[in-house]
Amino acid sequence: MDFELSPETKMFRDNISEFCRRVIAPRWVEIDEGGRIEQDVIRQLASQGLLGLVLSEDYGGQNGGFLEAALAGEELAYHAPALSLAVLYLLQNSWPFVVELYGSEEARGEVLPRVCSGEALVGIASTEAHGGSDVASVRLKAERRGDKLWALNGEKSMVSLPSIIENMPWGGGWVLISRTGKIEDRHNGITNFLALMKRGGETDSSISYKPWTEFARRGLDTSIVTFNDTLVEDKYRLGEVNRGFKIAMEGFNLARCLIGAVTIGCARWLLEQGVSWIKQREVFGKPIATYQAISFKLADHLKELExxxxxxxxxxxxxxxxxxEKREGFGLRDLAYLGAMSKLKCASLAFEIGEDVMKWFGGASYFKELPIFRAWLAVFSYVVGAEGTENMMRLIIAREALGREYV
Ligand SMILES: Cc1cc2nc3c(=O)[nH]c(=O)nc-3n(C[C@H](O)[C@H](O)[C@H](O)COP(=O)(O)OP(=O)(O)OC[C@H]3O[C@@H](n4cnc5c(N)ncnc54)[C@H](O)[C@@H]3O)c2cc1C
Structure with missing residues (x-):
């Protein structure tokens, strides 16, 4: 076992880090406060090959690995810990990959190069108002209209990206999880589509959205998205009819690996802020870092972070x-298990670290003049639910350990 990165991977990470330090770090607070990621920032991410990093070169990607994607995600989040940019980034390195795996050649050729060039975005539309955790219960209906079309009807209650997609030069949309079988068929009645809200600069008027008011991670919106007889060509179907559940889980697994990385980047930034503060803040005549109530917490956090x-x-x-590498001995179940662990462990740790760092800053942390709260609360989005709640991660891990009959 070798813990050292190859010289090429190290160079890649260092280059991304330098780009983030120069271009991203000076803007992250403005992005969070303004509640908007501007187009020029998205173009800059694309110019570094960060959008669709893991996609094949055939579609304009870098054919990068997920480990590289994790390293880059960590750097991006470290330099922009309010996480909007990191979320946009990780979505573009998980859900478009699902399109590459299961989309028709036509759909791949049309959309993926535009993701890589920063002209289009692809996210995930899964959650519905009756309970996002139970993905097998989705109700948004997809029904055949003739041989070549499907009609989508229903609502997704929390979907990230719509207002950014509306402003993208070409457009974009979501991997949409829909009901094609009977509701009692559960996992076996689900089909995924690439549902484009904007395509070739034209917005589909049958798709509307209403943004939630977010208290953190404000650079991108999360909205209720309604599909009102939205017509989708069959070429945008991802995989076989009624076999979409497992495909959707592949996307979630990959996203969860990368969520681990971006929340680690965020935690690293939080801890650095904390360390520099506790070394300089003197109370009762000495730096608060000299009090073991504080330094022991720091030691625990460093251990957990590693x-x-x-x-x-x-x-x-x-x-x-x-x-x-398509290596034998590695399967989707390993990825589901480790992806769930990665998200569960890293996001909750980053949140705990954020809480302690806030406390180390005392009352000053409560005011918006200090940016720490932006990172802390951004991580909370992943603690409460985005791409699966903590309990769902536990359920996946326990199911793997105990067998399906116990969970
Ligand atoms: C900022 C943000 C961005 C998001 N972006 C997207 C997006 O782009 N696309 C998208 O599709 N969704 C998105 N979501 C939604 C997210 O995926 C859901 O919040 C999540 O899946 C949980 O669904 P829910 O909120 O309906 O909670 P519920 O499913 O109603 O769960 C409520 C609580 O019950 C617990 N629970 C449920 N079942 C069990 C059980 N069997 N055992 C133990 N506990 C259980 C859960 O863990 C949770 O604590 C986003 C959410 C947030 C906060």
Missing amino acids: AARLLCYKAAWVADKYYK
Whole structure:
């Protein structure tokens, strides 16, 4: 076992880090406060090859590995810890990959190069108002209209990206999880489509959205998205009819590996802020870092951060073995298990670290003049639910350990 990155991977990470330091770090607070990622920032991410990094060169991607994607995600989040950019980035390195795996040649050729060039975005539309955790219960209906079309009707209650997609030069949309079988068929009645809200600069008027008001991670919106007799050509179907559940889980697994990485980047930034503060803040005549109530907490957090990072890198490494190297002995269940662990461990750790760092800053942390709250609360989006709640991650891990009959 070798814990050292190859010289090429190290150089890649260092280049991304330098780009983020120069271009991204000066703007992250403005993005969070303004509630908007401007187009020029998206173009800059694309120019570094970060959008669709893991996609094939045939579609304009870098054919990068998921470990590289994790390293880049960590750097991006470290330099922009309010996470909007990191979320946009990780979505473009998980859901378009699902399109590459299961989309028709026509759909891939049309959309993926535009993701890589920063002209289009692809996210995920899964959650519905009756309970996002139970993906097998989705109700949004897809029904055949003739041989070549499907009609989508229904609502997704929390979907990231719509207002950014509306402003993209070409457009974009979501991997949409829909009901094609009977509701009691559950997993066996689900089909996925690439549902484009904007295509070739034209917005589809049958898709509307209403943004939620977010208290953090404000650079991108999360909205209720309604599909009102939206017509989708069959060429945008992803995989076989009624076999979409497992395909959707592949996207979630990959996203969860990368969520681990971006929340680690965020935690790293939070801890650095904390360390520099506790070394200089003197109370009762000496730096508060000299009080063991504080330094022991720091030691625990550093230990956990190291362990969490290794877990997340391992999940990404397994994704590379399975998808990129097609190595025997690595399967989707390994990825589901480690992806769930990566998200569960890293996001909750980053949130705990954020809470302690806020406390180390005392009352000053409560005011918006200090940016720490932006990172802390951004991580909370992943603790409460985005791409699966903590309990759902536990359910996946326990199911793997105990067998389906116990969970
Ligand atoms: C900022 C943000 C962005 C998001 N972006 C997207 C997006 O782009 N696309 C998208 O599709 N969704 C998105 N979501 C939604 C997210 O995926 C859901 O919030 C998540 O899947 C949980 O669904 P829910 O909120 O309906 O909670 P519910 O499913 O109603 O769960 C409520 C609580 O019950 C617990 N629970 C449920 N079942 C069990 C069980 N069997 N055992 C133990 N506990 C259980 C859950 O863990 C949770 O704590 C986003 C959410 C947030 C906060």
